[in-house]
Amino acid sequence: MSKIRFGLIGSGWRAEFYIRIAKALPEKFELAGVVIRDREKGEAFAAKFGVNVVQSLEELLNNQLDYVVLSIKRGIVSDYLIELFKRGIPVLCETPPGETIEALEELWEQAVQYHAKVQIAEQYFVQPLYSAWLKVIQDGKLGEVSNINISSLHGYHGVSIIRKALNAGYGNCTLIGKRYSFEVTETYGREGMAFDGEVFSCTRDRLTLEFENGKVAFFDFSDPAQYHSFIRTRQLTVQGGRGEIDDLSIRYLTSANVPVTQELNRIDLGRYSNQEWAHYGIMLGEEFVYRNPYTNARLNDDEIAVATCMDLMGEYLTTDKEFYSLKEALQDTYIALKMEEALKHPNQEVSTSTRIWAQ
Incomplete structure (x- = not known):
């Protein structure tokens, strides 16, 4: 793939990584726009980082994008992901996809239903x-x-x-x-x-x-x-x-x-x-x-890793070669949820079971 043109949903600390990477590697990545719904906050963000800020997903998608980076809080990421699935927009998701086992399973079902083009930016x-x-x-x-x-x-x-x-x-x-x-x-x-x-x-x-x-x-x-x-x-x-x-x-x-x-x-x-x-x-x-x-x-080590995920996302869109699939992310998040369960019940055994994405 030639230069990757992407959109960004999110304005937090992690979202700033993608802005820095696009500025450090302009021959590889082009940031078309950042979605920030609050106009005043968006204007301040645009002035601070020198990026194009829009107020809606529709405005962002008016640009010719290879994919959208989703970098928002964990509690609301599933809703955004499903919306992007329904629109057929390829998405690189920064945040772990869900806070409950039920939410993870619902997300998987939606991804299958809409044949989602999605990878997770697990960078480590x-x-x-x-x-x-x-x-x-x-x-x-x-x-x-x-x-x-x-x-x-x-x-x-x-x-x-x-x-x-x-x-x-x-x-x-x-x-x-x-x-x-x-x-x-x-x-x-x-x-x-x-x-x-x-x-x-x-x-x-x-x-x-x-x-x-x-x-x-x-x-x-x-x-x-x-x-x-x-x-x-x-x-x-x-x-x-x-x-x-x-x-x-x-x-x-x-x-x-x-x-x-x-x-x-x-x-x-x-x-x-x-x-x-x-x-x-x-x-x-x-x-x-x-x-x-x-x-x-x-670039620092984490920025190198995030840039690598961005590159691999571009490769995935042209070859279908997954690098960190939704299936993997769901499994890792599921086990992490079971770890929290084990910590709430000290010294008691907790077991995982095969979920729908692994069947």
Whole structure:
């Protein structure tokens, strides 16, 4: 596909990613307009970001669009999605599609009824580091993967990586968990580092997910400190019969069963005496396990991932090759809902069952 021309519904923090990406990669993406129903708010938004703002979906669709990006609150996303399905508009949906199991099933039925062209902008598996980890697994360096310990992503984001790492498909699982609360000192705010020593209470969710194929995930997440703290960090371990990922360390056996330990090495341009600024890729030994497709654009890791979803959406519309389907998103969101159920019933088993999208 040539340059992608898209429309945007939404004006929140996540919606701003798409504006920045379109400005950073004008040869690849063109933002035709943003829907903001409130005229005064829309005028302020247009002035701030230098974009075309319209007040209705009809006005947006008057433009020649390849697809619409839907980036709105979770509670109202299903209604917008169904409206776009009915109009036959291809949609890249930023928000997880639904807050209840019933809403997820209704959305699936509507998507099937209207032959919806839809993908979900779940970005983490195409972020540089997660993409590199998954490449190591896909290359078979660990052998058959049996378990994952993930302490870096919340809810459906974490489930997405769990299912991909374990190759769990749409198999059912049994969950057990408990929510804790601990004090932590604030270190990070909207303006950068915080030094006032404020202490707040932070939840920590610990769950075990046992899949019917025998594979196991250990889930651990602290909210909100995990994403925004200089004294809380991520941890990821994936184990297979012939090796393991231990965060940035990769341990595996060669074909002659010689044990090898290597580190993932991030390559960034613009550090120290280098005059550029961009992420270039991630290497394991002498091979790249990830290359940034936008090396000349000044994008952070999440922006790289969202831009990748935008590109893959364009590819999907020309080839029908899905990259993160509604079916996958429904499954990940469903398991995340069951995780919340397990946390509300500490140390009691909760089980998933096969839903209509997986039959």
